[in-house]
Each structure stands twice: as structure tokens, then as C-alpha cells.
Amino acid sequence: MSAAPERFGQRIRRREDPVLLTGQGAYLANLIRPGMACMRVIRSTAAHARIKRIDFTPIAADPACLGTLCAADLPTGVGTLPAMDLAADSAPARQRILADGTTRFAGEPIAVVLATDAYIAEDLAERVIVEYEPLPTVMDVHTGTQSNAPLLYPEFGSNIVHQTAQRVGDPDAAFAAANTIIEEEFSFRRLIASPLETRGAVAMLEPDTGRYLVYSSTQIPQVLRAELARLTGVSLGRLRVLAPRVGGGFGCKEAIYPEEILVLLALQKFGRAVYWLEDRAESFSATVHGREEHMRVRAALDRDGVVTAVEVDCLADIGAAYSLFSNTPSAAVATLRGPYRIPHFRSRARSVVTNKTPLNVYRGAGYPQVTLAMERIMDLAAAASGLDRAEIRRRNLLQPEEFPVDRGVSYPGCGAIVYDSGNYTALLASTLEAIGYDGFGARRAQGKEDVSLGLGLSFVVEMTSGGGAEPARLRLSSNGRLQLLSGVTAIGQGTETTLAQILSDHLGVAADTIDVVAGDTDDSPDAPGTFASRGATMGGNAACQAGDAFVLEARKLAAEIRETRPEHIEWKDGMLIERGSSHQPLTLSTLVSQAGALGLAATERLDVTARFEDTPVSFASACHAAVVSIDHATGVIRVLDYAVTHDCGRIANPLLVDGQIMGGVVQGLGGCLFEALEYSDTGLPLTQSYMDYILPTAATAPRFILRHIETPSPLNPLGMKGAGEAGCSGAGAAIVNAIADALGPAIALPGGTGPFTPGVVRDILRNAEGLRNAEGLRDAHGKDAPAC
């Protein structure tokens, strides 16, 4: 019984789900076997210090200790971890596998201990003595860029390790001619991706072949394999890297970490399989951080509310050393103008090293920050111009007929930024309608006594599908099933379902005859991995390209079987039909058997690899609107309603895209209202648990109104764009704009700092005029009913 093919655009339920729902998902922790040694990392407890000595003697004689490693034990010439977004003149602030002589952030790996189980490993690790000689710390970019700042790397002469600058048009002339100039500073707090699954790695020998197998909860197994080879000297041919089921990544598993290298080094040195599982407390300093930047933005307006120029100067706090993509988030300042024309532009971004965990991309990769900055500027510009906030945006948006739009700037890893397609005015109109913009004044007036409502807008234009070509291999199994080997690592976004759906539609075969596998470097040795919202677009296009190549081979083989020419064989709905013949069409199963009867191996012939070459990246867009309430008495903010009109080109599976948008919005909401990493005065992380780092819960999620517009990308045959990040990137901006709206024009917001905790809100209210009313003291004569 053959089901009908799935169709592009259908809300197909996920094939991954039954395994996950029944608790059978094989995550990294599920791969641990008895007999493996447990590796525990000894981490620096000083933010910046010379390491005077590391003394293993308290545990050296303990039979439970299976081995130890510190920097002195690493093979000579073992290199540093990779950084993929450096410029020729970037200072080489590279991360060591183990701290060597100096530690530069609390949590930095100093040594490892191997033991028979996790409890013992922790016991042993505690007994190792590490002696530190403290050095002065740099805990923020302002301190770090002073002329007499302590230097993390004295040999560089500066804590500024990387910079980029871009210019379009003549911003100086535009500012000189401006009718109004708006200036604002923004500080973005350090946040973490915090997927529910922490990191982990396993290294073992593959039975029979003697190859090294490394499993890691990673988004980029292929990159990891290349780096393992480079750092350990093991040849690529002897290395297989696999990503098992991954419990979320959001960019923090898009990095190469010391622990991933150490498990292999430990296996090589001590000869037994090794596992490492990160615990939640250590993850707060062991796994990369995100977002921390400080920006100054200036905008020039003419008399009509048109923003003629904008310039931004950004200092990024990238922590103690490069991660894989430490400079990329701040490079997003090049895209500050978002959907707005703004003909004149200047940006500068500088990366500053500080004594904190390294910074990397985190969902949105810099777009959340630039979006918030630009959208706050637009609201401030509206107020300065006396214009409605929607109207000022309308006056500045790029129009549909202007596409493609070369922005005149570039971005690392993707070259020139050219917006391929979009309809921003339609996004705006749709979102205004969805959130009830026109009627909001009436809604606001109906609010309770000491609770005020606010509405905020934001616009995101987001680069998607960067990162290079995408391979796909499609082959026929002997039972007639199709197997797609994809390089798109699954981290929860449902790629298996989406790719099968796209291929099913493209080939006209039932989706349940297609198996999708990913995450194994044996299957897909040279894929980039999962990031930049590229999976469905690049993976889907690659799958279709492979599908076309597959069909070509199938027609050739069928032609041989039928002793005719391939031109006479047609592929239709999974069957090969000889034109003008009364023969039965060949299914893939019968193709296999009939080919076999003729001594032809169908499964060898029908095994094709395609490579979807990277064309310039595509740009998804979205217009967000948030309605918030602020309780003046307690300072508590709630996000009540949230509308997004999203454009990711042609949508393969709207069910999954909606899930990405909502998940991203709630992550952005968390960063805006609840989440923050805190450090002590001496640079030690104070955030050690989910009691400290507050994640959003169901009770904090808003009511969602989701809409879609599809402006297909002309850059790929499927017309798709990515959808993984634009939900997150717009949320902080819409919510902060809504908070400003709720507080009213008389109250100035601190520049984009998060989180907006009840304490921060109460401080704002206390500092503002009309505070007396906010405290409810007007009730002195008992006139007010208590608000519940």
C-alpha cells in the first residue's frame, strides 16, 4: 500500500516524534557504556591568574584514578582551538585545550582526571591542588579599553583583538545636513543558549576497524572531525565523528571545545574508551556565552521623518579567547539598517578580550542586538518627528520594487549583503492588523488602575543559509527504499521530516519510503553542519538536486533493462514508465530485482551525490508586535499578545516553521525579562543553576498570532529561506519598545539593557516624574479599590 507523496507546504507531523515521545531518543548520555572511563575537568577558580602549580600527588596513588592530563602532558605541538571569523590583522587570541601557565577565565579547563565513575571522578578532581597567583582582571570592555588596562595577552599590546568597519555613502554630510539627530547607547547583557541537554563527548575505538570514534553533542560533526585530525595528528581516514540525537544547540554547540579534543587525547594516552558529560553547574562557565555588546548609535533625520544616515560603534565583550565565531555577532552591525533604506551608513565593531568565558554565536548571531538598537531608534525618531511609529517605518522601509537590494556592506562568511526578496510593507500591514494596532488606544484606556499596557513593534531582516555548499547523497536500498544521507545535523528542528517531505514532493514518492540519516561523518564527510538557519533550505535544495541526479540514473538503468534509450523512459511518481509501451511501469523494487536478474547492481548505480553550491545568502524577514502589561506596584512585566508576520520564502512545513518562531520569540523574551549572567567583583561567575539563571516558563509565554508572507528567494530552486532565528531576533526589540510605550513618553528607558526585572522597572518608575501616582499613594483617602 503506497501512500500519496507528502506535499511541500503541508503541516506534516514529525517522523522523529515517536522515538522521542517514548523516551528512546539516543542522546550522548545514552551512549555511555559500562567500562568507559569518566573524564572530569578541573576548572580554573580564578578569573585571571598565573598557574603556579598543578599537583596530582593527592590522587596519583589512588587506584580509582585512571589517569590525569594537564597542559604539560599534551603532545608537543598540539595546537589551539580554531576560530573561523578572523581577519588578516586579528590578534591571535586563541583558546588552548588546557590552560598553560596562565588562566584567563574562571571555568577554563586546567586539567582532567579519569576515573571509573562520575562520583569518584568528582571526588578525585576536588583533591587535585591548583595554586594560583592572581593577576588583575578585566571584567568589562570599558575597563579593557582604557590606556592602562591590564592586558590578557601582553604580547598584543591591547585587549582589542579584532575590528571591522564599513561605510556606505557619505554619513558625515548626512549628519551635517540633518534636521534632527538621535543618539542612544545600548548595553546587551551576557546570555547563554542553555539548551536542556548539556554538552558531552565520547571517544572509543571502533570494533574491527580500529578507527577512532568520537561522539559529541555538536551541531558540526564534520568540522569537529577536521579539527580532531589537525589537533591530535590522527588522519582523517581513521576518524569518524558522529552527532547523536542532540537536545538543542542554538549556536552554543556550533563551536569546537577543549573537552571534545581531550576525550580523544585521553583515549590515545590511556587506551580506554572515555566519556565526558557536562553538568549544568559547570555549563554556565564551560559552554560559550552570547550577546554581550555595547553600542553607541547615532541617526540623522530629515524633516519628513526619513532616516538619512545611521552610524554605530560597537564594542563586543568576547571573553578570554576566540571561540569558533566570536567576532561574527558584532559583525552584524553591518546590517543595522535592517529593512530601512537609510542611504548613508557607517559601522565599526571591535572585539575586546575580557576574563570571561569565550563568546560565540547564539540564536540570531548579533541580529537581536542590532534589531533592538535600530528599532529603538525608530521609535525615538517617531517621537522626535511627531510621527506615528508605524508611519515612520512606512516612510523608511525598502519597497518591493527595489529588490534585489545591494546594501553596500559585507558580512563574514557570506560576502556582500544583497537582500534577495521581501515585502516589508506587507509584513508591517499584516502585523499591525494582527496585533490590533489601530484599536490599541481604546484597549490601553481600558486597562486597570495601576497596570499600564504598551504595544511595541520591531522588524527583522536576517541573513540565512550562509556557510557554504551543502552536499546530499541519495541511494537506493535493495528493498526499494530511498536513503538520503544529509549533512544537516538534527538538533531538534525536525530536519528529518522536512527533508523527507521535500524529497517526497519533488520525486512524487511516498515519504514513508524515504529514510533520512544525518550527523555521521561517514555518510556526509564534508558538510558544514547546522547553523545560520540553513538546514531546510540548503538541505532541501541539495536533496532535490540529488533526487534529480538519482532519477537520471534510474532512467538509464531502466532503459538498459528495457533495451531502449533513456529518453524513452519517464519518471513519474516513483515509477519508471516506458513511453509508448504496454509494459508495466517499474517501481524501485522491481527495478532492483530486474536489474539483478541481468547482473546489474541497482544499488550501486543508484547512489548519487549532489552538491548544492552556495549562492549568496538569502534574507528572511519578519515584523513583530508585542503587547505588554506593566504592574506599577510590583514592577512585574507580562507579555500578553505577540504577533509575528514572517517571510521565509516558500515554506516547506508551516507547522515546524511556526514552532521555530514561537520558540525563538520565547527565548528572546527570556533574555529581555529574566535571563542574565552575573559575575562577582573578582570575576567569578555567580550564576550556577537554574535558580540563578531564570528561563521563561509556560506561564510567561504570550498568546501568539502568527502569519506568513512568502516572497520566494530567487537564489535557490525551492525559493526557500531559513526560519530558525528571526523569531528570536525580533523579540527583545518588540518587547522593549512595548515597555517604553507602556511607561509613556515622559520616561526614558535605560539603553536596551536587560533583563527588565521587577526591580529595574521599579527603579525606572521611582526615578521618573509622577512617581507618587505610581506608588498608589493617591489612595490616601481610600478612593481606590484594591487591584488584584
Next chain:
Amino acid sequence: MPLMARRLVRPELVIDINRIAGLDAIEVLASHIRMGALVRQEQALRSSVVRECVAGLAEALAWVGNPVVRQRGTVIGNLVANTPGSELPAVAIALGAEFVVRHPDAEVTVPAAALLGVANLFGAGKGLPPEAMVTHVLWPRRPGAAGFYEVARRDGHAPVVSALVTMSNDECRVAVSGVCATGLSCPSMARIIARDFPQPPSASALAGALQDDLTGPVYGDAHSSARYRLDVAPLVSRRAAGLMALRAVA
């Protein structure tokens, strides 16, 4: 357990009392409700006896944690942990609860305030010798109306400031958590509320009364500053009083 998992406490001996028979009873006595050390928070929350006899306790329990936490966590465990900001310790002090403490050679009844009024890093247990255990808590029977209100950094997260206001036979009691390191009974605030009842009390008067009811320095931590807590507590109390007034009228 979380403290043990993070190696912040390392007891030499852990005694699990979960299997001691008879400690999970909620009993009605002449002038008290008695709960054993194994009475779970959820059990107490759902108990009609509690609702009918001890105004305010069920209202406060509804805000403790979440259902899974409440099903396993015990009332006495929560009280003895005496975490700053925790809802129940202030309620126990304000309602005049008492602990039955079993020592190896004696059993004594002490006011809950005696143990809970002292701030200790790892709970009120520091006020007891290691071989003593709180076996029961006695809640005075005082039916009436109650209102509870709480502010946290996020719904369901650790409470920052909360207030319970009860009215029983014209007697008003107020418990405030999160302003001092230990829970507060607030008789001055209670007087203001009773004086103005059924009109809502004045927030500024409550703020002034709170100053009189403080037992120590105002508490602040990484979640919320002392200034915020002092600032918000009168308004939170006012809301609790309002909720109590609605129930009293009903």
C-alpha cells in the same frame, strides 16, 4: 538535595524519615490542627480540614513551588529549611504555630518563631541539636478569611516578597516574607488593616507600619535588592488585604 548535588553540604549521615509510620497525619485537636513531619505540601493544600480551620495556610500553600515540588516536599521540611523569602515560615510565625520537637530524652513544644526567627545559612535546624527532630507542627484553629499575594522574578520561581493577611473574629494577622532574612509577623501592619477594614488600607500607612515590624536589616540578594523588597512589600500586603476583604464579604 540540590545543595548536596552541588557539593555545598556534605552531611556525614543522611536519615530518610519517609518510612516512619504515622507522621503523615493531619489531625484535628481541640484548639489546634496538628501535622506530622511527613505531611506533604500538596496534601495540606488539598485538605478540607486545613481550609476550614486555619485561615490563610491553604492560600499560602497554593503559591509554594509547583505541584511536583509540593507532592514530595513536606510542610515541616519547608518550614525548617527557612529559606529567605520562603512563604511558609512567615505564615507560621504570624499565625502562632508551634513545633513539637523530639529529643532523645524529651519532647518539647516551642513556638515556631523561636526557631524560624533566627537566620541560618542552611535552615532553622541549626537552632536544634543534631539528634533532635521536629515531628509535628501545631496550627492554632482560627477560621476566617484570608488573602495571599506574591511577587517573584518570574511566575513559579523563588518568591521575592509575599504577604498573607488573615481576618478571624475581627482579629487581623499579617505575615510578610522576603523583607527580612527571616519571615515577619507584622502586627503594626495588621492594626492598620483592621482599623481601615473593610476599606483598603493606605499604602503609605502600611509602609510606615512595616518599618515598625522589621526584626532586622532588610534582606537583599542577587535576585532582588533590599530596596525593591522594602518598596514593594506594602503594596503586596495591600493586595493581599484586598483579596482577604473580598473573601470576608463573600
Next chain:
Amino acid sequence: MSEEWHQVSMTVDDVPRRARVRARYLLSDFLREQAGAGGVHVACGHGVCGACTVAVDGIAVRACLMLAVQADGAHVQTVASLSALEGAPASGRDGLTPLQAAFREHHALQCGYCTPGLLVSTALFMSQHKAAAALPGNPSPRRAAILDHLNGHLCRCTGYANIIAAIESVLP
């Protein structure tokens, strides 16, 4: 350093399991390592996120907050016993219970890491909710009760809306 070892036995998903374990050995580790219950996921280790929720003698418990010895003699159920916890059979080609099917239908999971603990907890919540709904004067409106229940679970992927919808669809 000396520590005590204990002989522990319990049934896990109806299978008897025994082992000699340290006093400080966590139930979450026992279930994963001694009972092969790979669906018990440790995400935070300090009882906040709910991913490790199991049923111990019919009560929802965070397995990371219980010592294995405390579960000696207990009847422990993980997501593998969801059908029993829910009181409804698994059915259909994929063998899903009504709650699991609702999660799939509503796209209430993405990476799946928080899901098994959430399902166990929700199944128990559902039976309590039904019991409470049968009592006179039931205080909790349905949505408020669901949100209160979900306060005990963290999910980083979905944004929760679909989880709420899935639960609402199976709660009478």
C-alpha cells in the same frame, strides 16, 4: 574516604532491578545505569527543570532529587510506563498513548530532551485534575491549573504554546 554501600531493589517499569549502590547514588543515575531507563533525562541536576520526572509509587518525583536507596522497594515508572500512568492504551502504528499522540499532533516537542519527564508529570497531573474536577467547589480553572503544573518544567525549544495546546486537547 569511606562510604556506605546499600543493597537496593525496586521495580522499574514493571521489571525488578537490584544493585549494590553508594548511599549518595542518585535515583536518576540508578534508573539510567542499572535499569536501562534511557528516557530519564538529567538536564539540570538540581530539581528545577523537571526533565528527570518519574513516578515513584504513583507520585511524581524528580529523580535527581532522590537517592536510589530512598526508592528501595518502590514501584518506579518512567515514560516507558506512560500507558499505565495515563490509564489509556498505546495504539496506532507508532504505539503512542493519547497524550503522546496529542504532543505529536500539536508539535509540542522539538529536540525532545524535556519531553519524557514532561509526559510522566502530565499524565499524573491529568489523573489528579480529573479527580479534583469531580470534587465540589473545584478551585482551579483548567488553563490556570495547566500553567501551574507546567511551572515545574522547562523547555528551551518550543516556546510552550504547543505544549499547552496539546495538554488542553486531552484534558476533559
